[in-house]
Every structure is written in C-alpha cells, then in structure tokens.
Amino acid sequence: MAILTFIGAGQMASALTFPTFENGHEIRLVGTPLDRDVIDGLRKDNFHINLKRTLHDGIKYYQVEEMEDAIAGADVILGGVSSFGVDWFAEEVxxxxxxxxxxxxxxxxxxxREDGTMMTYPDFWKSTEAGKDLNMNAIGGPCTSYELADKDHSAVAFCGTDIDTLRYLKSLFETDYYHVSLxxxxxxxxxxxxxxxxxALGVSLAVGLAEKREGIGAIHYNSQAALFGQSVREMRRLLALAGGQDDNIVYGAGDLYVTIFGxxxxxIGTLLGRGMSxxxxxxxxxxxxxESIVIATRTARAVKALAKNGKADTKDFPLLMHVDEIINQGKAVDIPWTAFETETIL
Known part of the structure; x- marks a missing residue:
C-alpha cells in the first residue's frame, strides 16, 4: 500500500481517487482555498458537490491549512489544480x-513565451526554485472525470522524463477500467x-450555428465533423511546431472528442455560435x-509570434485564428470554410 496525497479537490483529481483507493492505497484529498465547501461536504457524507458522485468511505479529507499534515509521509503527490491555479501550486505547494x-x-x-515557443506546466514548475529538483510528471488523454468515476473504460498517458517513475505510478493507478500508456x-x-x-470551442461553434438557424436542440453532424477534422489538422501542425512526436495526436484528438460532447x-462555443457576443x-x-479561453489565446499568440519570426504561417491555422478573433477582438462567428480546403497531388 502507498500513501497518495491529492492537492486540489477538483473533479478530475477527485475522480482519480476511485482507481487509486480501489487499488488499496491510502488516499488523502486536500482542498485548495477554492475547495472549502467541497471538503466540508466530503467530510459530512463523502458526496462531492461538483463531481456529483459519492467518493469511497475511508478517504481522508483536508482543508488547505492542513496541507502539510496531508503531505507528511506521502509516497506520491498528485496536483489537481486547474490552469488558473498553476502559480498558486508553484508558490504554495x-x-x-x-x-x-x-x-x-x-x-x-x-x-x-515571447518567441512563440510553448512551455508545459511540468517544465514551468521545474523552472522555479522550489520545483527544480522535483520529479514532475503529468497525465494526459481523453478522460472525463464523471465517466472515470463511473468506471467507464478510459485510456490515458502518463508522461515524464524517467520511465521507471512512470512505471511505478502506473502500478498505483491502473485498474481494469483505467488504462495507462507511458x-x-x-x-x-x-x-x-x-x-x-x-x-473544442471551435467545433462547438457549429452546434450554436445549427441552433441559431433551426432552434435549440438542432444538431448537424456534417459541420461539426468538418470542424473536428480541421481541428485535428491544425493540432497536428502545432504539435510539430512544439517538437512533439506525431503519434501523440491520438491523445489530443481523443480528448477533443470527449470535450465537444459536453x-x-x-x-461557450454554443452560445457564441448562436450569435451571442x-x-x-x-x-x-x-x-x-x-480554460478554453486561456489556451486559445495563448496558442494564437504563440503562432503569431512564430509567424513574425518566420517559423510559422498563420494561414495554416485558420480555425484557431478565427477563434482568437471571436474571443479577443469581438468579431462575430463566420467560419472560414474555404480556408480549410486543400489540394493534394501525388
């Protein structure tokens, strides 16, 4: 048995208590300053007010001021903050x-960064004085918290610089429904x-556009599929710019698939597609x-910086550029369909 301390009682971190607790480990769940009501509720009856699921009886719950007690003796730390808590995690954890x-x-x-390169959160935390000597790893892939809690088969990737650490972490988390690649x-x-x-915001525009034409609940899959395909094309190009292996697109495409369904x-994409400013x-x-607003803004800004330095062309990312126009320039939704067209000669 290992002791795992989860810092951040958000939905995904809380959902990950299911496979780890069921594997026989001691689970300590620590709330951030924003999770006080969540922890109070869990201490009462194990019900998570945001995840809308009852966690296993036997998990130990801590408020943020009790963090050091929860960390003491832990074999693994899981960071469960959102992207808005990245700095807090660096400074306080x-x-x-x-x-x-x-x-x-x-x-x-x-x-x-200013030159258009993108820094991962593990690399950001490693760049800090407190994090430079830490063994940082991360979880990625198509997995929604509520379906993981319901034990739907989920396949993710654990990434880090040390394969032995990744194998150890996999041994703690993997179950017959939670599948882990390294x-x-x-x-x-x-x-x-x-x-x-x-x-996912970009694909969801099609949902709103259909509802604008035909009423709430109208769905047309052709337009969604077209935007999905364009998204994968642009994500693959961005992956190449970042220097990542091409095969990793399976994690991005899979994650995109689950995200656009709810x-x-x-x-936000649906509201914008309906015509709302x-x-x-x-x-x-x-x-x-x-978080979609944050990553869309950062990615578009990075592409523009790379383009300015002659390392990219904004014309290769028409959907991303349009999403950026909508959220940062106040432009109305007007999908640039012809910009997605290609001509392939073998």
Whole structure:
C-alpha cells in the first residue's frame, strides 16, 4: 500500500481517487482555498458537490491549512489544480514537497513565451526554485472525470522524463477500467491534450450555428465533423511546431472528442455560435472556469509570434485564428470554410 496525497479537490483529481483507493492505497484529498465547501461536504457524507458522485468511505479529507499534515509521509503527490491555479501550486505547494517524492499532475495547458515557443506546466514548475529538483510528471488523454468515476473504460498517458517513475505510478493507478500508456515525450503529450480545449470551442461553434438557424436542440453532424477534422489538422501542425512526436495526436484528438460532447467549453462555443457576443456569453457563464479561453489565446499568440519570426504561417491555422478573433477582438462567428480546403497531388 502507498500513501497518495491529492492537492486540489477538483473533479478530475477527485475522480482519480476511485482507481487509486480501489487499488488499496491510502488516499488523502486536500482542498485548495477554492475547495472549502467541497471538503466540508466530503467530510459530512463523502458526496462531492461538483463531481456529483459519492467518493469511497475511508478517504481522508483536508482543508488547505492542513496541507502539510496531508503531505507528511506521502509516497506520491498528485496536483489537481486547474490552469488558473498553476502559480498558486508553484508558490504554495512546491516549497512544501520532498524532492524524493514523485509528483504527477492533471492540469492541462501550456504557457506561451515571447518567441512563440510553448512551455508545459511540468517544465514551468521545474523552472522555479522550489520545483527544480522535483520529479514532475503529468497525465494526459481523453478522460472525463464523471465517466472515470463511473468506471467507464478510459485510456490515458502518463508522461515524464524517467520511465521507471512512470512505471511505478502506473502500478498505483491502473485498474481494469483505467488504462495507462507511458511516454517520456512530455512536450508532445502535454501539447496535444492542452490544445483540445481551444479547438473544442471551435467545433462547438457549429452546434450554436445549427441552433441559431433551426432552434435549440438542432444538431448537424456534417459541420461539426468538418470542424473536428480541421481541428485535428491544425493540432497536428502545432504539435510539430512544439517538437512533439506525431503519434501523440491520438491523445489530443481523443480528448477533443470527449470535450465537444459536453461541459463548459461546449457551452461557450454554443452560445457564441448562436450569435451571442463574447462578452455576453462570458457574463452568462460567470463563475464558470473556462480554460478554453486561456489556451486559445495563448496558442494564437504563440503562432503569431512564430509567424513574425518566420517559423510559422498563420494561414495554416485558420480555425484557431478565427477563434482568437471571436474571443479577443469581438468579431462575430463566420467560419472560414474555404480556408480549410486543400489540394493534394501525388
């Protein structure tokens, strides 16, 4: 039995208590400053108010000020913050960690630099004084929290620089319904899964456009499929720019597939497609964490910087550029369909 301390009681981290607890490990779930109500509820009856699932009886729950008690003696630390908590994790959590204890995170996203290159969150945390000696790893792939909690078959990738650490982590997490591949291509895996939020917003525009024409509930799969295909094409090009292995596109495409079927990103894309302005859509979804806005903005900014340096062409990313126009320039949805057309001669 190992002791696993999860820092962040968000939906994905909390869902990961299911396979790990069922594997016989001691699970300690620590809330961030934003999770106080979640932890209070879990302490009462094990029901997670956001995940809408009852966690296993026997999991230990901690408020943020009790974090050091939860970390003491842990064999693994799991970071469960959203992309909005990346700096908090660096400043408030990393200094408390033992360099001999591996860290694995579920936070998806990347940070763009001035030259257009993208930095993964594990690399960002490793670049800090507190994180430079830590063994940082991450989880990527198509897996929604509620379906994992319901034990639907889920296939993900654990990535990090040390394969032995990854094998150890896999032994703790993998079950007959949670399937884990391993990769030392951190940039490739993290880039692929980060991009899905931006493009899921783009695909969801088609949902809103159909509803604008024919009423709420109308669905046309041709337009969604076209945007999905264009998204995979652009994600693959971005993966190449980042220096990730091409095969990692399976994690990004799979994650894109599950994301467009529900959740926050689908909501914002649908509202925009219906004709609502970005500001009004954000107002309607006030209080909802929208990581898609962050990653779309950062990725578009990175592509523009690379283009300025002659290392990319914005014309290769018409869907991304249009999403950026919508959320950062206030433009109306007007899918650039002809820009997606290609001509292939063998």
């Amino acid at each position: 990393l200094p408390k960690l033992n360099k001999d204890v591996p860290v694995i995170t579920v936070t998806k996203g990347m940070i763009d 990769s030392t291509d951190v940039t490739g895996v993290e880039c692929a899964v980060a991009l899905k939020n931006a493009y 959740g926050r990103t689908r909501k 970005f500001d009004d859509a954000m107002q309607e979804l006030a209080g909802v964490t929208l």
